[in-house]
Amino acid sequence: MSRARLAGMSAAVFVALILTTPLARAAVKVQEVVSAKGITAWLVEDHTNPIISVNFTFRGGSALDPDGKDGVANLVSATLDEGAGDMDSETFQRRLEDLSVSLSFSARLDTFSGRMRTLTRNRDDAFGLLKLAITRPRFDPEAVERIRSQVLAGLRRASENPRRLANRAMFQTMFPDHPYGRHTDGTFETVPVIKIADLKAFVARRLARDNLVVGVVGDITVAELKTLLDTTFGELPATAEPWEVPDVTAAATGKQVVIEKPIPQSVIRFGHGGIKREDPDFYAAYVMNYVLGGGGFESRLYEEVREKRGLAYSAFSYLSPLDHSALIIGGAGTANAQASQTIDIVRAEWKRMAEQGLSELELKDAKTYLTGSYALRFGSSPRIAAMLTGLQLENLGRDYFDIRNSLIEKVSLDDVNRVAKSLLRPENLTLVVVGQPENVSAN
Amino acid sequence: MMFRRTLLTAAVAAAAWLSVLPAAAEVFNPKTFTLDNGMQVVVISNHRAPIVTHMVWYKVGSADEPRGKSGIAHFVEHLMFKTTKNLKSGEFSRTVARNGGRDNGFTSYDYTGYYQSVAADRLGIVMQLEADRMRNLIIDPREVEPERLVVLEERRSRTDNSPGAKLFEQVNAALYLNYPYRNPIIGWEHEIRRITAEDLRAFYDKWYWPNNAVLVVAGDVTVDQVRPLAEKYYGVIPQGPGIKRERAAEPPHNAARRVILRDRRVRQPSVRKRYMAPSHGYGDKQHIYALQVLSEIIGGNTGALSKSLVREQKLAVSAGAYYNSDGIGPSAFTYFASPAPGVSMDKLEAALQVEIDELLKSGVTAEEVARAKSRMSASAIYARDSAGRGARVLGAALAMGQTIEDVESWPERIEAVTLEQINEAAKAVMIESNSVTGLLLAKRRS
Incomplete structure (x- = not known):
């Protein structure tokens, strides 16, 4: 290859070539399907393969776990597929396996979700099993105790894992007096005291039609889905029990937490309050974070921590909006002796971004990447199904896939720099270090 | 992230x-x-x-x-x-x-x-x-x-x-x-x-x-x-010298090995028993499809191992088996288990061995084989869904010396596996001297 040919590939030429990549293709046309009983799903029909992927989410998650019973939603999520109707755990699981249906549930702070994937030929049986799991779960003592001991084993494993420890400590420190500071998986104290009645109460109160959103992708028609929505979800109670999670701002105390562990590499997490998804400045913050630490190999944190100094294998930041709060969180892992230097660099980059913002070129590059790469998220049916429920949860509109890139394009340099200035507060960063960091102490 | x-x-x-x-x-x-x-x-x-x-x-x-x-x-x-x-x-x-x-x-x-x-x-x-x-x-x-x-x-x-x-x-x-x-x-x-x-x-x-x-x-x-x-x-890049990959081969394995790691951070111990096994590129290749079906039979969520150790005997919180036929060199057939609270590792390891011995003695059943093959054939359909998966599977196979035909004929090869072949493959691989047992244990406080 000649140098001349590559010279033609200068950055300026690339950028000029780039227009917002159109995603609008028949393959991702989003249809709204409303059943006779009024259950709504968003559907992307795709008959290329004989496969159907379903994602369904109930608003209200582990932040609603009863006091002293952290981990209820999570334990439900692991036990719903352990027997339902007249099938005990083994019968139910065998049935799923024999139909090659995958069905699983998960709890997060604000949501309780399920996902199912089936071959078209087993469609009705698959939806039938899903319905049984959410409407007639058995919670047989044998199954609950078995899953409980698996959850506790998971907690023991998490306690060996510095990244998990650091993430837990971050939320605990930033939300000291709020359900967001609790652990979705529960604790060694709470998981053992959860009763079967708690699991049943969760299902009765939380799984309802008015807090449900559904996304479906694949080999199914509108008419077929309409019927299946009613047979699958129609027997759920009309309304979930009312709930309230207070809005909260992450503690901005500049606290430093050190968790001593005999490991050669310090795992570092840092963060403070962020920006909510519905905030009009969300997109500006999103672009800003791409440049700060969200942009893979291109971010400033990556450049300063890894490329220039070889201090870490990874250095990153991300926005974490919640229903009732928001965070910006980052992390890195570095040899214990370099922990304090790495932290200094993070703080300096936080400050530089707040004070100086982005350059025109950085903004341009960020937009090009963020708009151009959007299509890459549409790589498989389960991912698209999850995106469909995500749009509904965030009230983003059925045309969002088509307009999203224009929202990124609209962000101006002034927007980004204004948001950077108001959002980033290096002095407020909560810091958690797991390991044996040198010259870093708790405060 | x-x-x-x-x-x-x-x-x-x-x-x-x-x-x-x-x-x-x-x-x-x-x-x-x-x-x-x-x-x-x-x-x-x-x-x-x-x-x-x-x-x-x-x-x-x-x-x-x-x-x-x-x-x-x-x-x-x-x-x-x-x-x-x-x-x-x-x-x-x-x-x-x-x-x-x-x-x-x-x-x-x-x-x-x-x-x-x-x-x-x-x-x-x-x-x-x-x-x-x-x-x-x-x-x-x-x-x-x-x-x-x-x-x-x-x-x-x-x-x-x-x-x-x-x-x-x-x-x-x-x-x-x-x-x-x-x-x-x-x-x-x-x-x-x-x-x-x-x-x-x-x-x-x-x-x-x-x-x-x-x-x-x-x-x-x-x-x-x-x-x-x-x-x-790519076409303009000159062809390089002929390249031959040369790898040292394994000598006979004459003794089973035990490897124990104690760490005071470990709170959930586990045991893993690995038998060296053939792959696409190494050893008795006639067994590789049978071993895949076998791992599906005993390894899954309602597989024989989890059923016995987790559900029935309640000795383990998790147990299973896996096998990967890919590789130019020898692969491994691996069993793993992690104990339920109060169960000693000695007891768990002994129970795991009973399962392995029982498999070698009695073999798998025709029903287990049929169910496993049906699930595996469905997995081939699901594989089409992801845009990148075919690239990963084919790229890896070709880079390891397999052919496109090897990849594309996978369902037929799986379908052709018989119960007798599975039992024969298990006996060929699960030989004690071919094995390493790895134990992850908590460090005793002194």
Whole structure:
């Protein structure tokens, strides 16, 4: 290859070539399907393969776990597929396996979700099993105790894992007096005291039609889905029990937490309050974070921590909006002796971004990447199904896939720099270090 | 969160997705042709979204490193993102990002790969970039030193910070007495520290040639679109010298081994028993499909092992088995279990052995075989769904010396497996002297 040919590939030429990549293709046309009983799903029909992927989410998650019973939603999520109707755990699981249906549930702070994937030929049986799991779960003592001991084993494993420890400590420190500071998986104290009645109460109160959103992708028609929505979800109670999670701002105390562990590499997490998804400045913050630490190999944190100094294998930041709060969180892992230097660099980059913002070129590059790469998220049916429920949860509109890139394009340099200035507060960063960091102490 | 630039595809990680999808027939329907310089090209069309995945797989991995220099293959992969004759350090990834694409590399025992995912109309751009670094990499000692620190941090992050990963490394070193799979893909720390720029250059110059590479393009593209681009960018690179991969072979295994790691951080102990096993590239290949069905039978959620140890005897919180037929060198059939509270490791290990012995004595049932085969055939259909999966499966297979036919005929081969073959394969592999038992234990407080 000649140098001349590559010279033609200068950055300026690339950028000029780039227009917002159109995603609008028949393959991702989003249809709204409303059943006779009024259950709504968003559907992307795709008959290329004989496969159907379903994602369904109930608003209200582990932040609603009863006091002293952290981990209820999570334990439900692991036990719903352990027997339902007249099938005990083994019968139910065998049935799923024999139909090659995958069905699983998960709890997060604000949501309780399920996902199912089936071959078209087993469609009705698959939806039938899903319905049984959410409407007639058995919670047989044998199954609950078995899953409980698996959850506790998971907690023991998490306690060996510095990244998990650091993430837990971050939320605990930033939300000291709020359900967001609790652990979705529960604790060694709470998981053992959860009763079967708690699991049943969760299902009765939380799984309802008015807090449900559904996304479906694949080999199914509108008419077929309409019927299946009613047979699958129609027997759920009309309304979930009312709930309230207070809005909260992450503690901005500049606290430093050190968790001593005999490991050669310090795992570092840092963060403070962020920006909510519905905030009009969300997109500006999103672009800003791409440049700060969200942009893979291109971010400033990556450049300063890894490329220039070889201090870490990874250095990153991300926005974490919640229903009732928001965070910006980052992390890195570095040899214990370099922990304090790495932290200094993070703080300096936080400050530089707040004070100086982005350059025109950085903004341009960020937009090009963020708009151009959007299509890459549409790589498989389960991912698209999850995106469909995500749009509904965030009230983003059925045309969002088509307009999203224009929202990124609209962000101006002034927007980004204004948001950077108001959002980033290096002095407020909560810091958690797991390991044996040198010259870093708790405060 | 993702941290990229280099995934290490260790055997376990590979097994995780390959057991879900051990490749699949009539699934990917690839088209293939070979450039005049010997570079094979594979195209898999999938028009779901206007994107393509462009991958170049080099037929070289950590098992091809010179003795005493473990970690070179992975180190070279890191440097592939640095300076070339035409690009400044970091410019590769920056250009991909400026085209709205993502890129990364990965290293395994048997292959090293690089990929970019981009909008379909950017294929030529990433191809030009990838073709450039096939022969134009400049290995500058000033770039080697900081990258060495990054690699050492990567090693700490992946291995040294995790008792389980440390044990896995030691178990592998015990499982393979002579075959280079005994060395970790990322390398031993003391050897990573000693790799020189000359070592890296020699390795690159030996292996990075078009006739030692496979190009895979998957997504919203046709073979007719790929061919002229491949000829333009890769076709002009001269063919390299003929390359033969030479690997040391295993001597007979005459003694079972036990490897025990005690760490005071361990709160959930576990046991893993690994038997060296044949693969596509090594040993008694007639067993490899039978072993896949066997692992499906005993390894799954309602598999025989979990059913007995977790559900019925309540000795374990988790138990299973896995096997991966991929590899130029010997693979392993692995059992694992982690104890329920109050159950001693001795008791669990004994119960696991009873299960293995019982399997060898009584064999599997016809019903178990039929159920497993049915699930496996469904997995081949699911495999079509993901845009990138065909590229990964075919690229890995070809880089390890298998053929497209091997991948595409997978469902038929699985369907043809008989109960007798499974029982025979189990007896051939599960021989005590072929095994390593790895125990991850809490350190006793003194």
